[in-house]
Amino acid sequence: MRSINKALGLVLAGAMALSVGACGSGSDSGSKAAGSDAHANDSAKCINKVKNPKAEKVTLWSWYPQVEKLIDHFNETHNDVQVCWTSSDQSAKAYSRFSTAIKAKSGAADIVQLEYAMMPQYASGVEKHLVDLNKYGVGKIKNNYTPGAWKDVQLGGNKSVYGVPVDVGPVVMYYRKDIFDKYGVKIPTTWDEYEKAGLELKAKGYQGHIGNWQPNGTLFNYAYYDQAGGKVFKYSANDPEKVGIDVNSASVKKVVTFWQKMAKEGIVATDDTDTAAWNKKNVDGSYATIIHASWMVGYLNGLSGVQDGSIWQVAKAPGWTANDPAINCGGSALTVTDQAKDTKQAAKVAMEFFGDDQAQDIAVNDSGLYPTWQKKLQSQAFLNRGEKFFNNQQINKIIAPVAQNYKGYQFLPFQTYANDEQTKTLASILRDGANVSTKLDAWEKTLSTYAKQQGFTVE
Structure with missing residues (x-):
């Protein structure tokens, strides 16, 4: 939601x-x-x-x-x-x-x-x-x-x-067909194509960004890790005093490194969600795509300031491979x-x-x-x-098959703390250019230490 x-x-x-x-x-x-x-x-x-x-x-x-x-x-x-x-x-x-x-x-x-x-x-x-x-x-x-x-x-x-x-909240890609048509750029279906499309739009004079990756995206960012095979948390009510934490895995580093690269290339924004500025950018032509959950349908419908002549369409979210799992936010x-x-x-x-x-x-x-x-x-x-x-x-x-194929996710008993620490970590990486491995390793250590302090066994 x-x-x-x-x-x-x-x-x-x-x-x-x-x-x-x-x-x-x-x-x-x-x-x-x-x-x-x-x-x-x-x-x-x-x-x-x-x-x-x-x-x-x-x-x-x-x-x-x-x-x-x-x-x-x-x-x-x-x-x-x-x-x-x-x-x-x-x-x-x-x-x-x-x-x-x-x-x-x-x-x-x-x-x-x-x-x-x-x-x-x-x-x-x-x-x-x-x-x-x-x-x-x-x-x-x-x-x-x-x-x-x-x-x-x-x-x-x-x-x-x-x-x-x-x-x-099945995740899909909302895109501005009029922007892609104007610049003659193909709609991307993979993340490699997404980066190439962003570079092409920029080279042809598009003044906005192909998309946005928000440091404060909390669960939405976990969905990206999940798509790449990163199972960052493990928790079972069957064994409630144990937690699994793996936020610095190769899969997570792959995802964050990719988005940091696109931020450095100037083809994606790193705006926080749920702000007046973000609301405006969603509909004024600043983003050529919005990769987000299904509730964005009603959200976009309710926003004022929709750019004249804009033509919106929905497509499956880009993936690393054709077999990437369906992902969900919320x-x-x-x-x-x-x-x-x-x-x-x-x-x-x-x-x-x-x-x-x-x-x-x-x-x-x-x-x-x-x-x-x-x-x-x-x-x-x-x-x-x-x-x-x-x-x-x-x-x-397009959206219903994503909802049906979603496999479920596991969250921590202190998820809000994990989310707050993730926001700090990603802001440093995406906006300040901090080293991905160093920052993710530090996030891993912070969460593991916190879990142990609260009496959990960390796997």
Whole structure:
């Protein structure tokens, strides 16, 4: 989702202290009794209007676009339970609120929306504050979702499921067809071709950059490493006191060296994302391509200042080889917290909230979420839909296979710290020309030292 770079670029001190402190802390067995009080939320104050006030309420914290419309749909189609939306805080603030509630041992919603990358820090060590949904029949809906998204909610393991996947961010290339046509440059399909196209555009007088590589791109930059075969992190909920860190591998060095070279050649920018300047450059002709996640579709649609005469198209992201894996940036799930008042009912809501055609239509058409639901990804109406901003191109025929082929990713229980350190490292490399190997080796050492200080065994 769009918020992921901002949310994960922040160091949420409270959340990190909670997760990393869990290692070796025997104060909580992780087997907290399930809630079973059907009336505990009777007096809950809901942002939405509950359709059936006499039914049991399950509370939800979520910032999904159009979530109230989704809630209304759920409540209209369920008589025994109603969703009560009690917080619309955006991701970073929501995580801080959740961490505070965990410390206080009360105050959390029954269901909380979490990005995949944030889930490990709430389910690591001996303190697990997310419910294993296997106990409530989540396995019955496994095949409804893409394998990669399902892996993401298993947190690197195979024994437990800590959330119901909702959306993903398959990475593709958005490009200005008018710019490439004007200068007679071929649309690149490999990274070698991408560099050559950038040099050719510059030589022929194009004043912008072929693209941008942002030091603060957090998860987006990990996607590049993954495409090149770099598995930078390893974490499994099956073995929660161990982490794997490999940020200075040959694959990562290959990727960073490549982008540093293009930055030195002056053919790519190194602008931070989520700034007013970045927003402007996305649409004013400064970038000939934007290699980014699926949510960029709605984002571009919503930006003002789109350059007159611009013609946008979507293509598969360039790769090193034809067999490079599909890559993803972002996505989130509905998780059930260990403070749920009626755990069984909360699990039912989480599993059914996006579980029908109309809910999926709202999610995709009104909210701009990219689905993990196989039925929607395979729908001919979805695949054949033309996107006006992209000259009515049927862009889902390009994006959907990326979502379906994504294999999943593993994140650390202290991911925000890793992201913050990555931003510092890449800024030094890309903007100051620092030595790639030296800086990546230092990043590796910093993360390994930090992990050990928090009680993790580093592999």
